[in-house]
Amino acid sequence: MSSADEQDGQGSHHGVNASYYALRSEALVALCVEKGIFTEEELEATGAALDARSPKDGARVVARAWVDPEFKKRLIAVPEFAIQELGYSLHETVTRLAVMENTDMVHYVAVCTLCSCYPRSILGRPPDWYKGFAYRSRVVGNPRAVMREFGFEPDKSIEVRVMDSTADLRYLILPRRPANTEHMSEEELAELVTQESMIGVTGALEPKPATVAD
C-alpha cells in the first residue's frame, strides 16, 4: 500500500489524487496483461468472486462451528480445509487462514496495520474503517478503547490480543456464542454473527428476547 494512503489517513484512493491513482491502476493492469501475468478475464473473474462473498458467508461458518464441535475443531486446526465443507475456498494468492476463537479467557481482534489484508474469501470486501489509518494505528495501542467505540467492552478479566494480518495470513475471529441461544437453529444463529464480530471489534449480537408462549 502506498505512502499516499498513509497520508490521507483513510487508506482511500478517492482524494485529490484520485485521477492519478486511477491512471496508475490502469497502467499496472495493462502492464500485467501485456506481460502475461493475468488476463483481463481473470481479473474480472477475481473481482466477481470477491463480490460474491459477504459477511453472511463468514456467519455461516461461525454458526456451523457453534453447533458442531467437531467442525469447530477442524476449523481451528486446518481452516483452509474445513471451510471447503461449506463450499468455500481461499483465493489462490492467500496461503493461510487462521481462525481465532474468542473465549471467556481471551478476546482476539484482527487488523492489518500495513494496509487492508482481510479474509475476503469468506467475508467479502472489508469495511472502510478497517482500511483506515485511524483503526489500523489505534487498535494496536488501545484495542479496548476502539472496541468501546463499537459499543463493546470485554470483561476486564479477559485478555485482549490484537492479530496483525499479512498478505499470506488472514484472520477470521470466531466470536463467542451468546448465552440463551440453545433453542436456536444454525440459520438463526448465523443472523447473530456480524461483520464486526468476525473482525473482533464486537461480540456476536444477543438474541432477541423470546416471545412469551403459552
Ligand SMILES: [Fe+2]
Ligand atoms: Fe495488509
